[in-house]
Amino acid sequence: MAKSKLTCKIGPSVLNSDLSELHHESRRLLDSGADYLHLDVMDGHFVPNLTFGHPVVKCLRSKIDKAFFETHMMVSNPMQWVEPMADSGVNQYTFHIEPCQETVLDVCRKVRESGMKVGLALKPGTDVTAVEQYVDHADMVLIMTVEPGFGGQKFMTDMMNKVRWLRQQYPELDIEVDGGVGPATIAACAEAGANMIVSGTAVIGAKDPKAVISQMRDTVNSSLQQLQNKSS
Numbered sequence: 001m002a003k004s005k006l007t008c009k010i011g012p013s014v015l016n017s018d019l020s021e022l023h024h025e026s027r028r029l030l031d032s033g034a035d036y037l038h039l040d041v042m043d044g045h046f047v048p049n050l051t052f053g054h055p056v057v058k059c060l061r062s063k064i065d066k067a068f069f070e071t072h073m074m075v076s077n078p079m080q081w082v083e084p085m086a087d088s089g090v091n092q093y094t095f096h097i098e099p100c101q102e103t104v105l106d107v108c109r110k111v112r113e114s115g116m117k118v119g120l121a122l123k124p125g126t127d128v129t130a131v132e133q134y135v136d137h138a139d140m141v142l143i144m145t146v147e148p149g150f151g152g153q154k155f156m157t158d159m160m161n162k163v164r165w166l167r168q169q170y171p172e173l174d175i176e177v178d179g180g181v182g183p184a185t186i187a188a189c190a191e192a193g194a195n196m197i198v199s200g201t202a203v204i205g206a207k208d209p210k211a212v213i214s215q216m217r218d219t220v221n222s223s224l225q226q227l228q229n230k231s232s
């Protein structure tokens with residue numbers, strides 16, 4: 001069997017950082033070893049909270065030209081924001097399938113045409129098999145490990161069954177976890193087969209964010225290695 005190309009990537013979420021210092025906080029996370037930035041966009045409708053939209057992302061891009069930006073679109077109309085986010089320098093557009101069941105493939109197409117990667121996100125209550133019909137049109141699947149809307153919530157361990165199922169079905173797929181992920185929960189994510197790790201509070205609030213990122217990366221890499229050994 002061919003060697004898997006999967007690598008571990010750590011993408012801190014800036015959600016619970018001091019957003020008045022977004023540029024400096026983002027820089028601090030990248031300097032601490034982050035592979036990408038996970039930018040949580042909320043519209044106050046799909047989730048009961050508001051954060052920021054494409055104007056802020058565009059300003060951040062003007063200060064940080066090289067980093068990979070993923071926007072986690074917690075919005076009711078994902079199609080509406082594809083072009084503005086592409087124009088703002090976003091690299092990956094991760095949107096929830098729940099509010100747009102009929103148009104998921106249209107959104108995937110539009111995201112790719114706009115030059116971004118496609119991420120498909122699932123809320124905790126959404127069955128993982130719902131993503132099967134779209135997975136060929138996506139670059140990544142995000143399994144939410146909290147109810148979307150707020151940082152600092154408790155990690156839902158039972159979501160690891162979804163990650164495990166996805167990893168069995170799609171050995172090469174990028175699988176992301178988001179919500180309550182940190183040093184205490186990373187082993188469960190890694191063992192289940194996640195390779196893209198979003199971590200907000202645990203990294204932002206750490207005395208040594210570099211050490212936290214590095215420890216999470218080591219844990220995921222050793223699980224990826226074990227998965228690869230098993231399949232070869």
Ligand SMILES: O=C(CO)[C@H](O)[C@H](O)COP(=O)(O)O
Pocket residue numbers: 013015016038040072146147148149150151152153178179180181198199200201202
């Ligand atoms: O999408 C999110 C919430 O909807 C955030 O990305 C997530 O909660 C990260 O923060 P934390 O690690 O503090 O849970």
Ligand SMILES: [Fe+2]
Pocket residue numbers: 013038039040072178198
């Ligand atoms: Fe998120």
